[in-house]
Amino acid sequence: MIPYILYTALILTACLLFYKLLLQKETFFHLNRFVLLGCMIVAFTLPLLPVPQQLSFRKQNTETSVSPAKIPVLKNQTPEQKSAPVQEVLVEETKQNFNLDMLMQGVMYLYWFGVIIFAFNFLMQAVILLYRAHSSSAIQDGKFRIVEINGDKAPCSFANNIFINPEKYEWETYNQILLHEKIHIEQKHTVDLLLAELVLIFQWFNPFAWQWRKALEINLEFLTDDKMLQQHTVEKQSYQFSLLKVAAPQFPLSLTTNYNQSLIKKRIIMMNSKKSNVHTTWKYFFLVPLLVLFACLFNQPAAQSQTFSSNEKSENLKEPKENSNLQKGMDTEGSWFATIKDNTVDMQFKNGEHTNSSTTFQLSEFNNLPRDKQGEFALTREAGTMHFTGKFEGPNGMGTYKFVANKNFSKELAQEGVTVSKDIDLMVFFMVNVKTSYVKMLKKKGYNDIDKDDLIPLAALDVNENYINSIKQAGVSDFELEDLIPFKSLNIDQAFIEEIRNSGYKNITADNLIALKSQNISGKYISDFRNSSKEKNEDNDDDDIVAFKSLNIDKEFIDSFKEIGYNDLSNDDLMALKSLNITPKYITEFEKTGYKNISTDDLFALKSLNITADLIKQYKDLGFNDMDLEDIIGAKAIGATPAFVKSMKEKGHNFKNLQKYVELKAIVGIN
Template sequence: MIEFLLKASFALTVVFLFYKLILQQESFFALNRFYLLAGLGLAFVLPFVALPALINHQGYLTTAFQSPGQSAPPTWQVTEVPEKTAVSPEVSTSVTIKTSVGPEAKSSANATSNDSKNNFSGWFWLGLLYLFGVGIFALNLVFQVGSLFYQALKSEDKVNDGEAVIVNTSRPQAPCSFFKFIFIYPNNYDFATYEQILAHEKIHVRLKHSLDLLLAEVAVIVLWFNPVAWWFKREIEKNNEYQTDAALLQTEPINPQEYQFNLLQIAVPNKPLSITTNYNQSLLKQRIKMMNAKKSTASAYWKYSFLVPLFFGTVLIMNEPATSQELPFNDILLAARTVNPDDADLGNKAKPTRDKEPASEPDQPKNKQNSSIRYQQGDVDMAKGYWYSHQDGTDYCLELKGGQRASSWNMSECFSKKLFQKTGNAVYSMTNEVGTLQLNGNLEAEVSQGKYTFTENSNFKKYLAANNLVADDRNLLFHLFFANVNRAYVDFLKNNYAEVTGERLLESAIHNISMSDHQSYLGMFQQHSHKKPTLGEVIEAKIHGIDQKYVQEIEKMGFKDLSMKKMMEAKIHGVNAAYVADLKKTGITNLPMNKVIEAKIHNINPESVKALRALGFGELSLDNMMQLNIHGVDADYIKELQAAGLKNLTLDQTLQARIHNLGASTVKAIRDLGSKDLDFEQMVNAQIHGVNAAYIADLKKAGFQNVDLDKMVEAKIHDIDGNFIAQARKKGYNFNSLDKYITLKIHDGAIKALKD
């Protein structure tokens, strides 16, 4: 993680310096915007890009970043390893293992252990400090975004102006925008200036500059310790303003000098949030200078031609070559563990543990269900890599991986020892129709490691091609090898499935579906779905764990004629015999599988059924229980309503109250509006339409003192408030009745006959 952060910081610095030194003065603002955003993304991607070995000292920064703070390396001694795969003595771990143990070894182990503890403590506190900074800045971003949306949603004075929503704030602040929302305090400006500000901010909205600032904020959160990240964010803000100024002067009939004078005149000290694109900034001088600068000519585009060698060179400096001849001893063998050199007899104590799984056929690879294969299809070549092994009875349990220190994939499997032949000094091979796996290293040791090579069988590859069984994944034969897919297997598939492709064959191998598995699925589909399955349906059934045992379990529950698709749905949602038995204990019986699945999804169980039936609604159906569960109606909520005076509510009324968030506090607030004898429906209507104390006070201020709640709800539905009444009175509509104002609003203020 630390290495990644340092590399990302370095890449970001390269992007920043190139912009400041070469591109900053150019008026290609849209192109500069693309460069800044693309450079920001590349800074976090380039640390993962590895090129073939091209130059000396390639990946110098990787070596430099790994060197500081390393403790003295322990000594490893491994026997029967050929010279070409000899173990490197430099190992980044606190374990010291020797074939003989003496005082010297103990002393070395203790010293290494102490160094490791000190090193761990330092990195731990440094990492904790980094995470603390990430947390602080992340919370700050969340607060900014939340406060802006809260202000936009809660504002009562906002106008939907097509591409933007104008939020007229009640307190002075600098004009700014965030995505489609434009925040402005209109009382500070005359009409012409107000319109100019809106035109400026609408360009920010149209160009989606808020997205740029959000990405910059995220980069600052991750690299908060690096001042370049903060400077980079500032450059993105400046370029956004340059681009907006240029677009405004091109599209609007505005005199540049008047516009620049306006910028200075309306600059205010009220600083907006950092994630907003704001009209008034401290960079006014740079903006005015850029507006007056000579526009860049097309000949200046040559500067951007340096980007490819710039990023290419950055990768060469940062990252080691894609392939390496060194054995990855920075990875701990098979399991994270510490071995005490005082224990001369390691025995079973040193063995990594795993769950054994029987092979479907003798002397074949064990089930790959616990294997971990992580890689993007076709992106890596798995034909060469590294292996680690430990013995488990009659098996060799291997972990295969591709990288020297870290790998984009790994796979763990156990194989019968009978499958391996010793073909040389510490060279072992396993062969089948698909190819040969060769292991270089002492496989017979209790715990061992080395390099592997997988060689494809060219005849089998031609056989697949002749049958049009090819796949985009270059590792097709590698997976077929471990699944023991031979010609007989392929012929069986072609004889039994309407369509067999290389991709489907690959999926079958990865999910370890044997020939006997296929035969079993053919029978199950024929019996339960009355059709022959496609290969895709068989793979889907295997993925979801449908086997003969689960089918028999379903039948014992009383579900005799379910399709395989319905069985898969039941398995996905965890329906089993124990769950159906639980439902029967509650008296819920004879349910179709659809209802059982629905009940499981909504967590209907004996405890929840007992709690729901105790709510006082009589005998509840399963549908009623699921409704109550979905909306969170429980005994505490019922007691809360009853304490507020809402007793003897029906099931539907209780659900309605919960849906509209009617609780003790809201009931009290509604009653405090002036009427104590409100029925349930009136309370719900008031809650739904937002008739609250503030709204009542607004109407009273407008002269309506004693209006019943139903009439206030009707007025609120039609957006009648103090502001509307005041505006109507200015136009000559002076009424003493809310009904007339409602009529006026319905007819859009165009009833001259109603004027006094």
């Protein structure tokens, strides 16, 4: 389930970056609408489609994935036979990576909890809108219902309902609002918004999904504004003035079309923008190979996906449900092998055909280890006693073990609200050395709902009282017991939190700290980001910090563009430049050919089409000295290359204008 969710998030993110880089500034609003809707659907369906084996980049792994070889276990293996691979013990794994299976289970619980919360929010919004629509007085205007509302609320629409306070606006503005909302209804924009909200329910954790919904809403407003200005009764300046009067700073229900104040400036700018040239439609065709590449890279080959599914089903039938993650690789009886190193004893445990596990004890915990002869010894902790039989010869020893659980310990934990009844679970508590006093300490700190699966990594990672106090003193908001596990494993401490806060980062939450630390983002990096970034107060500033780090965008990278005159690059521009590997050197090569102050949109188009300064020189050598960049981009996109021009000249087609060869290429066809 987790791979599918993450794969969907990856596709949605890639499509958003593609849209922002190449499409969002185009005035093909209808086309952009279908791209935005189509990509949402593709993001959830593409991961489910198997690809032919000959197209999959994963076909090399088919055999090993379907039928993995099993490693035989020798019955008479001695401590000296170290050739067989040995897994580290549960305790060692927990100390280093806090039990991946347990973490994945926790992540899934967290994910579905978020889905439930956002689904509930979605239903509540729908109920509120339907209640308002049918509880307030309304006027039927053909297929439209004009619902009168009170107070200083912005007008909006949902389905065929238009919510507006008629007393708030003068007659011309009122009519323009109604016409605007009727366009929303006629074009069924509510369907777009509902689909976007459904995406957010299942992708609530993905910041790019929220940006996707915002991009969709903006495009719908652009589309509606464009339709408004095509009306003979609407004058552009009057309409823009009405928008400024109607704009509201509050945020209405997200299921409705609305007059969001933060979008008004963008809408007015777009209304006054130059219409996109039809030659720029080449950009849209790049989306298809992008999605095909994703499918070839990540989708299972057709044969493999079927075999793997059947294997999974058979494994699920073989594996008993009671065999939980806690007892994997261990049993209460078996064989042991040990090596004494200084003041510690490294022990490996083997149970029948199970893979070996190992752990480390302090030598001082054992009394009377049998030397050079068979004997018995024991190790007692609160969870129970481990009885050993065997002997040591020098630093090495071997024998058998049996764990006896302490049922009183189970009762004491039950009194504290922690249920641990199985001997195998108590053995894990024994290995990690969980004590009743530790549980009481956690409850004293305010963590009353303690699960036994949380105690294992907490104790193994030595999440003690001093550490918890230091995190609380650092003032982290929304801090839960489960957050202590990734915090300690990532070495997030009070000093790191204060460093992040002092850098100017305001949204200090547990999730954000984990994201920052996992990306190795320091306070200095954040300070450099804020000093170098143009958008110092944007809502998505925090997301941009993580994105900048993942793309390795630093102060040196930003300054390199400032040195050649690009002082006002937005965060989106910088990420696009880095993603497309556009360097200052690439830009200066164009300046040498006479093209200066190249816009970022033109740079993206040039790089996407692999247009270089050398290509421009080839065009100029053919006699085209008055070309603008749009001519070159259009020529390369349609295939009117210097080689094509030469071939046409040889056939007697001599034109002084490159655009003529573009038109000729469109006629003869793209080879």
